[in-house]
Amino acid sequence: MDEFELLAELLLPDIDKTPDYYENLYPERKLPEGARVTRVAPSPTGYLHLGTLFTALVNRITATTSGGVFYTRIEDTDKKREVEGGIEDIIGGLERFGISIDEGFISGEEQRGDYGPYKQSERAEIYQCYAKELIRRGLAYPCFCTAEDLAEMREKQENQKVRTGYHGEYAKHRNITFAEAKAFIEAGRPFTVRLRSQGDESRRVVFDDVIKGKIEMPENDEDFVILKSDGIPTYHFAHAIDDHLMRTTHVFRGDEWISSAPKHLELFRLLGFKPVKYGHISPIMKLDSGAKRKISKRKDPEAAVRFFAEEGYPTEAVIEYLMTIAASDFEDWRRANPTTDYKAFKFNTKKMSVSGALFDNDKLNDVSKIIISKMKSGEVYSKLTAWANEFDGDFYTILTQEPEYTKKMLAVDRDNAKNARKDISKWHDARNYFAYYFDSLFVPDYSLPERVTADDAKAFLTEYIKAYSAEDDRQAWFDKIKAIAPEIGFAAETKEYKANPEGFKGSAGDLSGVLRLAVTGRANTPDLCGIMSVLGRDKCVARINNYINSI
RNA sequence: GGCCCGGUGGUCAAGAGGCCUAAGACACCGCCCUUUCACGGCGGUAACACGAGUUCGAAUCUCGUCCGGGUCACCA
Numbered sequence: 001m002d003e004f005e006l007l008a009e010l011l012l013p014d015i016d017k018t019p020d021y022y023e024n025l026y027p028e029r030k031l032p033e034g035a036r037v038t039r040v041a042p043s044p045t046g047y048l049h050l051g052t053l054f055t056a057l058v059n060r061i062t063a064t065t066s067g068g069v070f071y072t073r074i075e076d077t078d079k080k081r082e083v084e085g086g087i088e089d090i091i092g093g094l095e096r097f098g099i100s101i102d103e104g105f106i107s108g109e110e111q112r113g114d115y116g117p118y119k120q121s122e123r124a125e126i127y128q129c130y131a132k133e134l135i136r137r138g139l140a141y142p143c144f145c146t147a148e149d150l151a152e153m154r155e156k157q158e159n160q161k162v163r164t165g166y167h168g169e170y171a172k173h174r175n176i177t178f179a180e181a182k183a184f185i186e187a188g189r190p191f192t193v194r195l196r197s198q199g200d201e202s203r204r205v206v207f208d209d210v211i212k213g214k215i216e217m218p219e220n221d222e223d224f225v226i227l228k229s230d231g232i233p234t235y236h237f238a239h240a241i242d243d244h245l246m247r248t249t250h251v252f253r254g255d256e257w258i259s260s261a262p263k264h265l266e267l268f269r270l271l272g273f274k275p276v277k278y279g280h281i282s283p284i285m286k287l288d289s290g291a292k293r294k295i296s297k298r299k300d301p302e303a304a305v306r307f308f309a310e311e312g313y314p315t316e317a318v319i320e321y322l323m324t325i326a327a328s329d330f331e332d333w334r335r336a337n338p339t340t341d342y343k344a345f346k347f348n349t350k351k352m353s354v355s356g357a358l359f360d361n362d363k364l365n366d367v368s369k370i371i372i373s374k375m376k377s378g379e380v381y382s383k384l385t386a387w388a389n390e391f392d393g394d395f396y397t398i399l400t401q402e403p404e405y406t407k408k409m410l411a412v413d414r415d416n417a418k419n420a421r422k423d424i425s426k427w428h429d430a431r432n433y434f435a436y437y438f439d440s441l442f443v444p445d446y447s448l449p450e451r452v453t454a455d456d457a458k459a460f461l462t463e464y465i466k467a468y469s470a471e472d473d474r475q476a477w478f479d480k481i482k483a484i485a486p487e488i489g490f491a492a493e494t495k496e497y498k499a500n501p502e503g504f505k506g507s508a509g510d511l512s513g514v515l516r517l518a519v520t521g522r523a524n525t526p527d528l529c530g531i532m533s534v535l536g537r538d539k540c541v542a543r544i545n546n547y548i549n550s551i
Numbered sequence: 552g553g554c555c556c557g558g559u560g561g562u563c564a565a566g567a568g569g570c571c572u573a574a575g576a577c578a579c580c581g582c583c584c585u586u587u588c589a590c591g592g593c594g595g596u597a598a599c600a601c602g603a604g605u606u607c608g609a610a611u612c613u614c615g616u617c618c619g620g621g622u623c624a625c626c627a
Contacts (some may be wrong), residue, residue, distance in 0.1 A: 043627050078626055148626075154624095163553065164623070192625050209556095217555060228625040244605060248573050259622040283558080283620080292619060326578085328564055333574060353564075356620065363563065363577050373590090420588040479588045492588075509621050513588035528587055 003178045009136040010182055011142055011193065015125065015132045022111045022126055026115050035068035036047040036377060037249045039104065040094070041242075043075040044086030046306045048093035049297050050359075051254060052282055054322050058252045058281060060099050061326070061347040068249070073242060076117040077232050093305050097315045118183045120238050121359045127233040130241050130271065131193050131226055139198070140226060140272050142191040143173045144302035145183045162322040163474075164346040166194065171223045193227035210250065210279040210349045212258075220262040236260060240267040241277050271493045279349055284325070295359060302359065312387045312427025316342075318366035324367070325357045365425040373420040377411040384410075387427035395431050398438050409437045413526035419525055436520040437535065444543070445521040446550045449513035451506035455550045459488050461548050464515065470537040477529040481515070482508045518547035 001009075029037060038059035042052050050350050063070035072094070074087055076445045088108030094101065103113035111118045118128075135138035144165075145153075150166070159163045166172075176197060182385040184191065199205075199219035219375065226237035234240070268275040283294040286302075301307045308318050323330045323342055329351045330342075337344070381403070388396035399406050410484060424433050436440035448457055467480045482492040484507040491497035497507035516528050519540055525531060532540050 012598070045627075046612090052599050075627065080627065161552085193598085212556070214556075225625050230625085234625070255556070256621055285620080294620070324563070332563090337578090355562090358562060360577070366577055413589070421589055423589085475586080482586070486613085492586090509587060523588085525588055527589075
């Protein structure tokens, strides 16, 4: 046995398999030409956040478009940062947003597929097997430096103003002999396994990023850690092994990974793997007192996807919005295919933005409004109450007191309208938006519309109550307003008034504004006639009288 | 600081040397439609970061400057 062989046995004595074993265990996938295998590999260090959702969406739609496979893998190699319930939240969150998972973790517990296990902590042997092979081939070695040693070295490098890191002459154990290693091991010293990099900083690596195009960087020459002292791999090593063995073809990930791509490429090369294709996604940004910055889990509520649930955005609205960011041609497609499922959209990575998009709440609201406006009242009822049940118990009670009443309320300007009203953009808006339907939420407003004096308003409303009937249809309803108008100096027809503004105080339209204010406390509402018919006679009359007495 | 990536209206963006007098969407403003409020329709304000080059011709190619972002761990 040569030195390397001896070293491999010394360091990882329990590993008896060779890479061949795994190569055979996880054969190439039998997929049609052009099918892409993608994945999202979250680490359960927190809850599902926007960036992960976005990345998952891009991977998902790429697999769908190409007739490939999309799977999930849990990267739990950092046990210190792991959060209880993180897997459940992330996987469950993806499901809730309609990101279907073909393989891997399909819930907090369950995994399925032939390329598992899909959790890195359950794959330790596999990584160690490949690490052992690398040691055997002289491409990896043990490093016995402590955290203090490394910190000291770093400080020295900083003082000398040289590039920091474990490379070249600073790679202390790069040339360690078997005998030295053996002595350390026998003394019980912990060690990491580092790659013996074959790279040279003066040479360039070039790769073709499917989103950003050609990227050129110096080769990696860092002897970075591939196995931590607990035998668990670092992200870099796990990425290479897993994505090869799981037969991933395309990796879409945040662009903060670009700078470590040379490490990954070197790993693929040294391991003899065919490199995956990378697509580096620009982060979603946020405007923070004038400055653009990456959306942050800690500072920004909308970074946690939970935020959208709390606000009550329909999940499909969030996805629809994310699609507009992901693909510049998506909105055109949507206009041409207004009702088609977004999953039918042919995603092209070349149409993906290379610079980071600012998170645009106005745009999200608009997208969401359109989606909600397309729902019928029954659907709105079930979604709204489901939301309220979870996030606003008080409102839930109010809404479900008389379900039929609530449904009628939701049907106004929706079910029978040719063009449904674009009103609320999220369920959270509903409480305020529909407040006047419920006495407990109603807030009167005793102001007056333009062109209408308090005396006119009183005169009009007093007459109106006499004529009003809850059974009036839209025509009868307005005819009554028009009938009163001339009596108090207002034009019955808008046109009349416009033709002769001096001749009238205003028009019937202004008077309906008074009515609206009296009944709803608002200047803008959906169809007033519809609202009054839902409210019923008693409430309307009471509110009108109250208004007359208060102005 | 080194190394990367980026920079078209307030925001998202189309744009591959002449089709650019620079599309579209959101937001904002105005008008029209309308028996109320909306929906809708029409229109408007508003941009190629800067400077050199290459070229008959540059938003588009090259270089430099500036600005923004990312990264330099036994974290992912």
